[in-house]
Amino acid sequence: MVFKAGIVAAMVGVARGMLGDGCQVEGSGNQVIGHVIGKGVPAPGGSNSPGSNYSPGSGYSPGSNHSCSACSSGSYLPPFLDNNPMAGGYPWGALHSNNTNPLGGFMAPDTGVTRTYNFYIKRAVGAPDGYQKDLILVNDMFPGPSIEANWGDWIEVTVKNEIVGPEEGTALHWHGFLQTGTPEQDGVPGITQCPIASGSSFTYRFRATLYGTSWYHSHYSAQYSGGAFGPIVIYGPSQVDYDIDIGSILLSDHYHRDYFSVVEQVMGVVPIVGGQPNFGAIIPFSDNNLINGMNNFDCANTTHVCKSDAPLAEFKFEKGKMHRLRLVNSGSEGVQKFSIDGHELLVIANDFTEVIPYTTKIVTLAIGQRTDVIVQGLANGKGSYWMRSTLSACSAANQPFAKAIVHYDNHGFKPNTTAWEDNTDPCANDNLAITQPWFPIAPTDKPETTVTIILSATINGTGHFVWTMDGSAFRANYNNPVLLLSNAGNNSYPDDPEWNVYNFGSNSSVRFHIINRSPAPHPMHLHGHTMFILNEGLGQWDGTIINPHNPQRRDTQQLLTGPPGSHIEGFMVAQVDMDNPGVWPFHCHIAWHVSAGLYINVMERPDDIAKLHFDHSVVDTCRDWASFTNTEVPNQIDSGE
Secondary structure (H helix, E strand, O other), X not given: OOOEOOOOEEEEOOOEEOOEOOOXXXXXXXXXXXXXXXXXXXXXXXXXXXXXXXXOOOOEOOOOOOOXXXXXXXXXXXXXXXXXXXXXXXXXXXXXXOOOOOHHHOOXXXXXXXXXXEEEEXXXXXXXXXXXXXXXXXXOXXXXXXXXXXXXXXXXXXXXXXXXXXXXXXXXXXXXXXXXXXXXXXXXXXXXXXXXXXXXXXXXXXXXXXXXXXXXXXXXXXXXXXXXXXXXXXXXXXXXXXXXXXXXXXXXXXXXXXHHHHHHHHOOEOOEEOOEEOHHHHOOOEOEEXXXXXXXXXXXXXXXXXXXXXXXXXXXXXXXXXXXXXXEEOOOOOOEXXXXXXXXXXXXXXXXXXXXEEEEOOEEEOOOOEEEEEEEXXXXXXXXXXXXXXXXXXXXXXOOEEEEEXXXXXXXXXXXXXOOOOOOOXXXXXXXXXXXXXXXXXXXXXXXXXXXXXXXXXXXXXXXXXXXXXXXXOOOOOOOOHHHHHHOOOOOOOOOHHHOEEEOOOOOEEEEEEEEOXXXXXXXXXXXXXXXEXXXXXXXXXXXXXXXXXXXXXXXXEEOOOOXXXXXXXXXXXXXXXXXXXXXXXXXXXXXXXXXXXXXXXXXXXXXXXXXXXXXXXXXXXXXXHHHHOOOOOOXXXXXX
């Protein structure tokens, strides 16, 4: 059943800080910012509106004195935003997990509601873990403000680029959103739009056709590694009952250098030592690991501006209650291993796909992946327990351990609890045999096209290390977005092979057989689709499909590689129904890998792309960018994404 509200309510979701009390900062440019608790302003429509007061696991306040008065207030996310028209008591009416095919988002309810947000992006200086560094933030918050909507709502976000000293472009991508009918809103500069020039604004408008947990982030170079990212919660039905929604928990490796300095290292010339390339010189190691933007750094061995004993995120559990945690790996490179001492985790969703629940002690999350879990409060729970997220052995990390505090009482007392023994693979996602979607969908066993793509790495003619897909490293042209060219009927780029466009024409389904002959694993993310993950592993694919009548579906999947020196390749097999005309990036989500070119564009149904009508504001981004670049030459030293 699809219901239509018949009204369009513009509900201003004033950007509240990370998990409510967030880390709002004051000032601009290179000012060191003070501690401000930023709850935002409640939106119209009652206590469940965006901007209302909730605050478990409050984020970090840059430049703070390490106090956090609202880190554990005990208030939580609502079951849904109640300022929608209701049908049967729910914004989505009679639709639920059992009767709604989520593939393509075509069965989403039509709520008639628009959620409106205003973001500005600017530079700041802060110290999430006590070590002062340069940041690029959304609304002066780290992580950025939370976006919330109900399933079927429209979301409007006006983004103002206030980045100066120096100026640079920006664009925001809404990770995992299908953008069905709105491919120009995907937020990828050089593909769906030109970058938002410094001093300019752009309003994104797209629909929440799937529900669950996700995040947004800058897609301009590796800019999100500087802090330009935040959580998204789309409320919808759940097949598993729970009492308390703790909210988003963002897990992020953390670099003390500014993001552009790291990109300069990654894109530097590989030095030759003793006649051999020294690849170690271009591999950046993270300096810390954060939970909701918080962790402590030991300042004893640095002369840099640094203050030890930074606060940890805290979360309040209730005895015997079922708590929903929305886990997001919002980092740049590292694979996260998440756990809570003494508590098992019931997995209920991977990315935007609800799964048949299964129990684990440790959840593995590659960059860009999300997992929703239910955690039951201990019947005799008291005191505090460590929440842990550890960067795995296949990550490049100087300090891999992040901690937060789960407490039943004794707020402020550090736990004395023991971690679960970790017997999981350091790089792999959970076995596909146990990750079956709740709503079963069988992909066709005869896809119209199968393409094999080989991932590799090489030193190019100028001495730089690049990652390649089918021998080509990607590089964006910010002034010529591929989607806009296709909309104008231009689908041939003989002078721009580095755009890596795979034109699949009118094919109804495509199977991607990805072979990894590179020395690292890669979290492969496809925009505009939820992929069927048919198989993955090490060695050569033998043609088998795991759960052929109901394979795992997700938008980001870890692609493995063999142990160092083994020459064993990894593989993944993913299939997509080509039902969403657009140009969709398919890339590794490790920021430094996509900077070095590990990226292709999937062009889908170009004849239908030509029929799409884009708002003039998308074209205006190119007018503004052209004007900006007439006087400022962007220092694009990487792929641009």
